[in-house]
Amino acid sequence: MKKLLISLAVLLVTAVSAQAGPEEDRMAFIKYYKGKFPNVPMEEYANGAYAIDPVGRENWEAIEEFPPYEPFIDRGQVMWEKPFANGKGYKDCFPDGPAIAHNYPRWDREQGLVMTLPLALNQCRKANSEKPLKYKKGPINDILSYIAFQSRGKVVNVEVPKDDPRAMAAYEDGKKFYFTRRGQLNFSCATCHVQNTGLKVRTEILSPSVGHITHWPVYRSKVDWGTVGTLHRRFTGCNKNIRAKPMKAQGPEYRNLEYFLSYLSNGLELNGPGARK
Amino acid sequence: MSLLDKYRIRQAENLEKTMNRVQRWAAVAIVLGLMAGSTALLAGEMKADAATASEAITRAEAAQKKADSVNGEWRDTGKFIKNAKKAVEEGDYAKAIRLANKAESEGNLGYQQAVSQSKLEIPSYLKAMY
Numbered sequence: 558m559k560k561l562l563i564s565l566a567v568l569l570v571t572a573v574s575a576q577a578g579p580e581e582d583r584m585a586f587i588k589y590y591k592g593k594f595p596n597v598p599m600e601e602y603a604n605g606a607y608a609i610d611p612v613g614r615e616n617w618e619a620i621e622e623f624p625p626y627e628p629f630i631d632r633g634q635v636m637w638e639k640p641f642a643n644g645k646g647y648k649d650c651f652p653d654g655p656a657i658a659h660n661y662p663r664w665d666r667e668q669g670l671v672m673t674l675p676l677a678l679n680q681c682r683k684a685n686s687e688k689p690l691k692y693k694k695g696p697i698n699d700i701l702s703y704i705a706f707q708s709r710g711k712v713v714n715v716e717v718p719k720d721d722p723r724a725m726a727a728y729e730d731g732k733k734f735y736f737t738r739r740g741q742l743n744f745s746c747a748t749c750h751v752q753n754t755g756l757k758v759r760t761e762i763l764s765p766s767v768g769h770i771t772h773w774p775v776y777r778s779k780v781d782w783g784t785v786g787t788l789h790r791r792f793t794g795c796n797k798n799i800r801a802k803p804m805k806a807q808g809p810e811y812r813n814l815e816y817f818l819s820y821l822s823n824g825l826e827l828n829g830p831g832a833r834k
Numbered sequence: 835m836s837l838l839d840k841y842r843i844r845q846a847e848n849l850e851k852t853m854n855r856v857q858r859w860a861a862v863a864i865v866l867g868l869m870a871g872s873t874a875l876l877a878g879e880m881k882a883d884a885a886t887a888s889e890a891i892t893r894a895e896a897a898q899k900k901a902d903s904v905n906g907e908w909r910d911t912g913k914f915i916k917n918a919k920k921a922v923e924e925g926d927y928a929k930a931i932r933l934a935n936k937a938e939s940e941g942n943l944g945y946q947q948a949v950s951q952s953k954l955e956i957p958s959y960l961k962a963m964y
Contacts, residue, residue, distance in 0.1 A: 577956075577964055585963035592963075733954045738947065741908050741940070752959050802907040810905065 579717050579728055579820045583767075586751070586821050590765045593755060602768030603825045605833065609755055610762040617832065626702055626776040626830040629785045633703025636696065641685045647700070650681035658708035658827055662715065662816050664724040671727050671812040675701065675787060679807075692806035693790035701774045702785055705829030713771060713827065715820040731817030734810060735766075740801030746814075749795075761834060770819045772831030785830060788815060882928040890934035891918050897941025906948030911940045 577585070590602070594609055601608040607617045637655055640646045651657055658674060665672040675697055679689040690697040717728045735746045749758065750766045757763070773788040789806035792814065796803040804810040894915050901907040914937035921930035956964075 581964060585960060588963040589960055729954070736954060736956065737951050739906070740944075741910075743947065747957060747960070752957065797909055800909040802902075802909050802911070804905070 578725075579715075579817075582732065582817075583821050583823060586765075586767055589751065590754070590767055594765075600825065602765060602822070603771040603828050605768055605772070605831070606762045606764035608768070609764070613762060613834065616834075620778075620832050624776075624830075625778070625832055626774075626785050629699050629702035629774075629776070629830065630706045631703075632696075633699040633701070633706075636700045637703055641682070641687050643685050645685050647678070647681060650677075650684070655704050655707040656711065658704050658829065659711035659713060662812065662819055664716070664718055664721065664727070664816075666718075666721060669723055670809065671816045673807065673812055673815055674704065675789070676807050676812070693787055693793065694784070698774045698785040698787060701787065702830045705773065705827065708827050709829070711827045713819065713822045713825050715816065715823055717816075717820065727813045728817055728820065730810075731813035731815070734814045735817055739796065740799035742799040744799040746795065766818060767821050768825060770815065770822050771825050771827050772829040774829065775831040775833050777833050779834060882931055884922065884927060887918070887922050887927040887930040887934065890931045890938070891915060891922070894918065894934040894937035894941065897938045897945070899941075901941045901944035901948070904945060904948040906944040906946075908940045908944045911937045911944070914940070 587599075590597075597608050604614075604617075607614040637647050648654075661674040661677065662671050675690075675692055678697065678700060679692075682689055690700075718724050738745045738748065746766070749763050750769070754763050754765045770788060773791075774785045775791070776785045777783070787806070789811050792811050793803040793806065894911075898907060898911050898915060901911065914933045918930045918933035918937065921927070921933060
């Protein structure tokens with residue numbers, strides 16, 4: 558009888574976490590980090606590793622006094638305002654103006670996929686016979702910087718609509734990706750950013766997943782960046798570090814991953830573009 | 835959370851630790867086996883000629899494709915294959931075979947790694963928070 562009860566309880570624990578919805582996931586992550594960093598206020602999570610690394614933070618605050626991403630914002634504004642060859646422009650695709658980063662990622666019912674801001678920008682370009690922008694480096698970071706800056710203070714509010722099972726499937730797919738061990742090092746995203754948050758990898762403190770998406774694109778001073786890069790460029794880097802082959806930027810895997818990861822930051826304010834080591 | 839729950843979670847954690855250890859050793863065993871196998875192959879009757887190299891590359895490419903089909907490919911597998919092909923062009927068949935075998939083993943390991951996790955498992959350190 559006792560054995561049976563134990564197996565039932567184990568089953569229950571397993572069933573609960575396997576079927577947990579987005580909100581249960583978010584609460585579990587927050588509870589975990591609260592236990593690890595009891596003195597870090599919720600809104601600080603938007604500052605990534607600098608919420609938990611006092612030394613790095615001082616450096617970062619000094620950098621933010623003369624933000625290295627400023628020229629990108631300025632160039633992005635020019636892009637936003639300049640008409641395409643056909644006379645139309647981004648303004649026609651996004652009539653609500655540039656402060657729209659908080660509307661992404663979102664479930665796109667018509668296309669049946671997770672719509673991210675970079676994908677929406679390129680769909681706008683394509684619809685107007687413009688060449689799509691590359692998703693990791695280059696000019697996409699200018700317009701993303703401008704939109705991010707205009708969207709500062711907006712609150713992350715990702716929704717997984719219950720009435721479209723495809724949306725939940727996309728979220729689940731992203732969640733699965735987050736916990737799947739990959740590459741020669743056999744690490745998952747969670748191994749570093751949940752299990753080992755706060756520990757050091759080489760010279761960097763591992764940041765919590767909550768807050769990971771509030772500040773893109775990011776200026777990184779690291780030698781092989783030295784510029785502003787996209788979230789999917791960061792995903793690529795993290796996958797390569799564990800010696801896994803990265804997925805395609807803005808392909809379904811990374812967009813679903815972004816969907817899951819962004820949900821975890823619900824309630825936080827956007828503060829992009831950001832600056833990181 | 836009751837004491838019993840905590841006990842169960844600890845049990846689950848211990849089990850996971852053991853499993854991780856088992857998996858790690860299994861992986862090491864596979865790698866060692868493959869290494870031993872390929873050296874034996876080279877030392878034995880197999881010659882390092884163009885035909886053998888080309889077969890090894892074909893096998894490596896198949897393993898790479900299999901890993902990729904489950905999103906399990908590792909970072910350097912493609913590079914090894916590319917370099918193996920270059921070695922063939924340069925007539926260094928021994929090198930080509932060595933690289934191709936490395937790529938093949940990576941492909942197999944990456945595939946196994948992915949399929950062994952086909953079901954989502956929330957790790958115990960987080961599971962306890964639900």
